[in-house]
Amino acid sequence: MTDTTPAFDDEFDVIVVGAGAAGLSAALSAVEETGGSARVAVLERSTKDIRGGNTRWSGAYLRLQNTTTPVPNLVEYAMSASKGYANRDYYDALVREVPEAFDWLHEQGVELKSLPTIFLTLSATRYQPAGGGVNIVEPLFARLEATSATVLYETSAESLITDDRGRIIGLRVRERTGQVRTLGAGAVVLACGGFQGNREMMSKYVGRNAYRVPPISRGGAHNRGDGLRMALEVGAATEGQFDLFHAEPKDPRSAVAEAVVMTYPYGILVNSAGERFLDEGAKTVDLTYETVARTILQQDDSIGYAVFDQQVKQIPGYEHAIGTDVEPYTADSVEELETLLGLPAGSLVRTVAEFNAASADDVPFGWSKLDGLASRPAGQPVKSNWARPLTEGPFFAYPQICANVFTFGGVKTDLDAQVITSDGHPIDGLFGAGEMTGLYYEAYAGSTSVMRSITFGRIAGRNAARLSLQNTTERAIA
Numbered sequence: 001m002t003d004t005t006p007a008f009d010d011e012f013d014v015i016v017v018g019a020g021a022a023g024l025s026a027a028l029s030a031v032e033e034t035g036g037s038a039r040v041a042v043l044e045r046s047t048k049d050i051r052g053g054n055t056r057w058s059g060a061y062l063r064l065q066n067t068t069t070p071v072p073n074l075v076e077y078a079m080s081a082s083k084g085y086a087n088r089d090y091y092d093a094l095v096r097e098v099p100e101a102f103d104w105l106h107e108q109g110v111e112l113k114s115l116p117t118i119f120l121t122l123s124a125t126r127y128q129p130a131g132g133g134v135n136i137v138e139p140l141f142a143r144l145e146a147t148s149a150t151v152l153y154e155t156s157a158e159s160l161i162t163d164d165r166g167r168i169i170g171l172r173v174r175e176r177t178g179q180v181r182t183l184g185a186g187a188v189v190l191a192c193g194g195f196q197g198n199r200e201m202m203s204k205y206v207g208r209n210a211y212r213v214p215p216i217s218r219g220g221a222h223n224r225g226d227g228l229r230m231a232l233e234v235g236a237a238t239e240g241q242f243d244l245f246h247a248e249p250k251d252p253r254s255a256v257a258e259a260v261v262m263t264y265p266y267g268i269l270v271n272s273a274g275e276r277f278l279d280e281g282a283k284t285v286d287l288t289y290e291t292v293a294r295t296i297l298q299q300d301d302s303i304g305y306a307v308f309d310q311q312v313k314q315i316p317g318y319e320h321a322i323g324t325d326v327e328p329y330t331a332d333s334v335e336e337l338e339t340l341l342g343l344p345a346g347s348l349v350r351t352v353a354e355f356n357a358a359s360a361d362d363v364p365f366g367w368s369k370l371d372g373l374a375s376r377p378a379g380q381p382v383k384s385n386w387a388r389p390l391t392e393g394p395f396f397a398y399p400q401i402c403a404n405v406f407t408f409g410g411v412k413t414d415l416d417a418q419v420i421t422s423d424g425h426p427i428d429g430l431f432g433a434g435e436m437t438g439l440y441y442e443a444y445a446g447s448t449s450v451m452r453s454i455t456f457g458r459i460a461g462r463n464a465a466r467l468s469l470q471n472t473t474e475r476a477i478a
Contacts, residue, residue: 006161008170008184012039012150013468014461015171015185017157017227018192019044020053020219021060021133021450022434024140025101025457026189026464028108031147033465040149040465041183043173045156045192045222052137054193054406054435055450057217057257059118060133061126063447067112068102070095070451071125078445085441087239093415094452101455109139116320118262121284121368126447132257133450160188160230160430168234168429186468189431189460190419191453194407195225196245205242205409212302216250216403217257223406227436231411234430237422240438242409246449247293250403251324252303258405259324261398262289265386266315266367267308268355269400271299274338274347276355281385284370285321290443297402305341307348307397309390315367328396337395354380356389406449410438417460429467431460 014030016023019042027042044051065071075091106112112127129135144151154176161170161182170184195201197220202210215221232238251259265281269292278295282288296304308328312318331337338348358377365373365388375387411419411432418426434453 009181011184012041013186014040014464016042016189020055022453022457023191025454026461029458029461030465033462042151054219055133056137057219058133060450061447064127068099081443081445082441119286187429187464190227191434192227193223194435196404197221198224201225213404237412239412240409241441245407246405246444247290249293249400252401253326254324262321264306266312274343276380293402304400305397310392330396359387359389406435408440433457433460
């Protein structure tokens with residue numbers, strides 16, 4: 001929308017939309033870039049007690065080999081995950097910029113540690129803040145609150161305001177009272193997440209059964225695609241795979257963030273017909289959980305059940321792979337468990353019996369790597385690894401649905417975090433960072449989302465502050 005001579009209710013040098021890892025990094029960096037002189041505002045849709053967007057509820061795993069260095073071959077890994085579709089230049093820049101960004105993060109009081117992950121099988125080294133993403137959000141908020149920056153809670157951005165040359169000069173926002181206000185800005189940083197909290201957008205882009213896919217966390221429910229919509233309205237290009245999202249299998253009974261059950265390779269997965277429907281042990285769990293979640297979505301009623309016997313509890317660190325806070329359905333026999341789950345009479349009993357009969361014993365069970373211990377039951381999918389017969393009761397099961405951690409499709413930016421048009425031109429005054437900027441195709445390059453949000457949030461904030469001051473100087477001279 002074009003306003004030639006707008007009258008603003010308030011004015012800032014930089015406005016940041018969103019207060020997760022990307023938004024907070026952008027806001028603090030904008031303040032620092034100007035020695036504290038910049039007037040910076042942060043819009044946070046949530047209330048103060050649950051501030052921090054998706055980051056607050058995330059495990060915030062980081063694909064690092066130490067506290068400031070990306071793992072070797074990160075670019076090749078990420079390009080392989082995307083089957084070559086991702087922006088290699090972006091990943092190259094990420095690897096270059098992470099060390100400086102994470103040195104800065106440590107200076108803000110964020111402590112990272114190498115901690116047990118939800119993946120029991122071998123995977124790349126990962127660091128994270130103890131306690132998860134909340135321990136990124138709160139230290140950054142503490143630093144921000146010690147500056148002159150303004151945080152506007154329960155305030156949503158509705159549209160960008162441009163001048164007659166197409167330059168971004170402000171925002172229309174709606175406050176918790178419903179009142180609409182206009183805020184002037186020298187530059188705007190969009191860092192307000194994807195569209196997993198918007199059912200209409202999910203149906204439009206993802207398609208069939210998308211309405212059955214909840215955001216995995218409360219923070220995701222606030223991600224309603226506003227940044228994407230506003231950017232498209234002023235001519236932004238897009239990037240990333242719009243019909244796909246970062247999926248995780250989740251216990252639908254639990255309200256905790258990431259109520260995952262990542263032990264499924266050591267049991268079996270059945271659908272509402274009591275039948276196995278995929279190879280639970282095709283690869284290590286860090287490489288299969290997205291496929292598992294999406295395959296669950298395709299089942300009747302979009303639900304599955306992870307079924308185990310007591311042998312799984314012998315695996316060291318087993319409890320680290322269980323994120324749900326709700327106890328499993330438990331029974332002394334498979335038949336009783338079948339009844340508890342409401343499965344068709346005889347279905348689970350038959351599935352387990354056939355699976356057990358076809359399970360090999362020619363190689364030893366090895367939980368931490370692909371062990372080749374297979375089961376090839378007639379009429380069922382092969383299970384390629386960890387196929388021990390389920391014989392030791394009590395037997396137990398967790399229901400599983402497909403949950404949405406974040407969406408893949410988003411706004412396209414350049415390496416300065418400027419939002420660009422389809423012709424590759426920067427939109428003057430508009431920057432983007434975090435999950436609302438598109439990057440991923442085919443599969444999520446694990447443990448890179450928070451890492452890129454902090455790194456490119458920092459780039460966006462610095463460059464937004466510089467541009468705002470430049471524009472202010474030019475207007476003063478004119």
